Amino acid sequence: MAPSATSEANGNGIAAYKSLDALIVGAGFGGLYQLHYLRKMGLQCKVVDTAGELGGQHSIWYWNCYPGARVDSDVPLYEYSIEDLFKDWNWSERFPEWPEIRKYFQYVDKKLDLSKDVILNTTVTHAEFDTKPCRWNVTLNSGEVYDCRFFLLCTGFAAKHYVPNFKGMDRFKGIMHHTAKxxxxxxxxxxxxxxxxxxxxxxxxxxxxxxxxxGHLTVLQRTPNLCLPMNQHKLDAEEEKRLKATGDYDKIFKYRKETFGGFHFDFYQKDCMQETAEQQRALYEKLWQGGGFRFWLGVYKDTLFSKEANDRAYEFWAEKTRARINDPKKKNILAPLLKDQHHTFGTKRPSLEQRYYEVYNQPNVDVIALKQNPIDTFTEKGIKMKDGQELEFDVIILATGFDSVTGGLVQIDIKGTDGVSLADKWSKGTWTYLGMTTANFPNMFFLYGPQGPTAFSNGPTCVEVQGEWIIDAVEHCVKNNVKTMDATAQSEAGWTKHVADLTDITLFPGTDSWYMGANIPGKPREALNYAGGIPRYTRECNEVAEKGYAGFAFDAPYDVKA
Structure with a gap:
């Protein structure tokens, strides 16, 4: 293992290389998990993040400080399962808001002494694998260059925000920000x-x-969000303490790795049409009252496969939601009937809400359906619509989403053994092995990214499942003095087909969503997430490791040039 070196300048004034065992990109759940356990192995590691504080995938909880920003996973699911951390930490509410999540990361930092190895307000601009020493050269925007044996990308699935190319945006004189900024x-x-x-x-x-x-709020909606009730409530610290003392937290953390989405609930193990209409309604009512994602990932097991089963869930959702909206026009825009359905239920990620639909009953709130009346152009004072209506605004908030799953990775200039960048390799389609590696990029691992359970799962669950596997793989290389571990082209082709096959039997391909890369113009339309669930994914990855990391080449003979 190479020792850590100090930063010095050579005779030309160029920053000298610093040597590390591992450089990690992203100071969120994934990056900090990797840092903690790789340091315990005795490796010299650093984490680099563009944000000014720790938190969330690539510091999502630093950037996401817009009004109402909060997590959509129930407590205690959205935290590490490390006992030394959860035993002394209590949340104030079921779905914590962004300031409390920041405090959690400050707590984690203090407990695990992480900050000393974290470089904030810094961006990785370039990384290239040097085939001669078999190490990565990683350049930061500060001018510093690190060479490292392992390059770990923990950027998360929402690290690159997206702004559509609206006409005349630069003309607007008011305040305008994307939610991610x-x-x-x-x-x-x-x-x-x-x-x-x-x-x-x-x-x-x-x-x-x-x-x-x-004073007045205008919402410009492209597609209805099939929101689910959050059913938020405050938590009792004494009750949390009791649950920890009785081992309930341990059971929850164990069980979350045994469910499809990494939550503490799972799909109902019957097909919808096996039950009567009365039984269906009873289940739907129970899940609706339970709140969170239960009505998405706890419904009948064929809901995301069968259009008939999906229609039953959609009709229940529409009935419940339409009852909360007074104005008939708004009702049809926000919660259309099945005959006017924009997309099948659950094939776009539903959002959790507390009073979202009631807000539209206020006289100061309007909603415009962009598919019927698109934006024509931005103006100095606001936005002009296609129908000629000119709207004036003091503030415009762009909640226009992200170049999700792959965007955070390909925005970094990363070149592999053949000199081809990751962005170029994936320009016509994403190729990975196990959703954690890609061929010709040896000793490079990523988590919570493409072709893993990512967007179909609770973040910390996915991070720990993949994080444990990556840590074991790194340890395998270190113990066996292996220079390089690289996925083969054959294994990544097999995995990519496997991910596509799992998705093709679901209803997801029928919906244009960021799950399929369809929200970004020019982006390949493909399955970006593993649709087999956490238990199957874990089993398949572990089987690869148990077979001596089948599908990987070790110490591959590279064309080394003097």
Missing amino acids: YPQEGIELKGKKICVIGTGASGVQCIQEIGPQA
């Missing part, structure tokens, strides 16, 4: 004329917080 100091919104473009997760959270305080 919301000012840390906030924006004064009370009494203002506000526009929110987009009704994905960040849009929904913003809208329900902004509506009560805005």
Whole structure:
């Protein structure tokens, strides 16, 4: 293992190389998990992140500070399963808001002494594998260059925000921000004329917080969000303490790795049409009252496979949701009947809400369906619609989403053994092995990214499942003095086909969503997430390891040039 070196300049004034065993990109759940356990192995490691604080995948919880930003996984699912961490930490509510999640990462940092090996406010601009010493050369925007044996990408699935190319955006003279770049100091919104473009997760959270305080709020919606009730409530510290003492937390953390989505609930193990209409309704009511993602990932096991079963779930959702909206026009825009359905239920990620639909009953809140009346152009004072209507705003909030799953990885200039960049390799389609490696990029691992359970799972569950596997693989290389571990082209072709096959038997391909890469113009339309569930994914990855990391080449003979 190479010792850590100090940063010095050579005679030409260029920063000298620093040697590490591992450089990790992203100071969120994944990156910090890797740092903690790789350091315990005795490896010299550093984490680099563009944000100013620790938190979330690639510091999502640093950037996501917009009104209402909060997690959509129940406590205690959205935290590490490390006992030394969970035993002394209590959450204040079932779905914590962003300030509390930041405090959690500060707590984790203090307990595990992480910050000393974390470089914040810094971006990785370039990385290239040097085939002669079999090490990665990684360049930071500070000019520093690290050479490292292992290069670990923990950027998360939402590290690159997306802004559509709306005409005339630079003309707007008011305040305008994407939710992923919301000012840390906030924006004064009370009494203002506000526009929110987009009704994905960040849009929904913003809208329900902004509506009560805005002078007037206009929502521009492309596709209805099939939101589910969060059923938020405060938590009792004494009850949390009791659950930890009785071992309930241990059981929850064990069980979350045994469920499809890594939650503490799972699909109902019957097909929908095996039960009567009365039995179906009883199950739906129970899941609806339970809140969270239960009505998405706890319904009949064929709901995401059978259109008939899916229609039953959609009709229940529409009935419940439409009853909360007073205006008939808004009702049809926000919660259309089955005959006017925009997409099947659950094939776009549903958002959790607390009072989202009630906000539209306020006289100061309007919604415009962009498919019927698109944006024509931005103006100095606001937005002009295709029908000629000119809307004036003080503030425009862009809740227009992300170049999800692959975007955070390919925005870094990473070159493999053949000199081809990762962006070029994946430009016409994504290729991975196990959703953690890709051929010709040896000793490079990524988690919570493409072709893993990622967007179909609870983040920390996926991070720990993949993180444990990567840590074991690194340890295998170190103990066996292996220079390189690289996926073969054959193994990644097999895995990519496997991921596509799992998705093709579901209803997901029939919906244009970021799950399929369909929200970004020019991006390949493909299965970006593993649809087999956490238990199957874990089993398949572990079988590869048990077979001596089948599908990987070790110490592959490279064309070494002097």
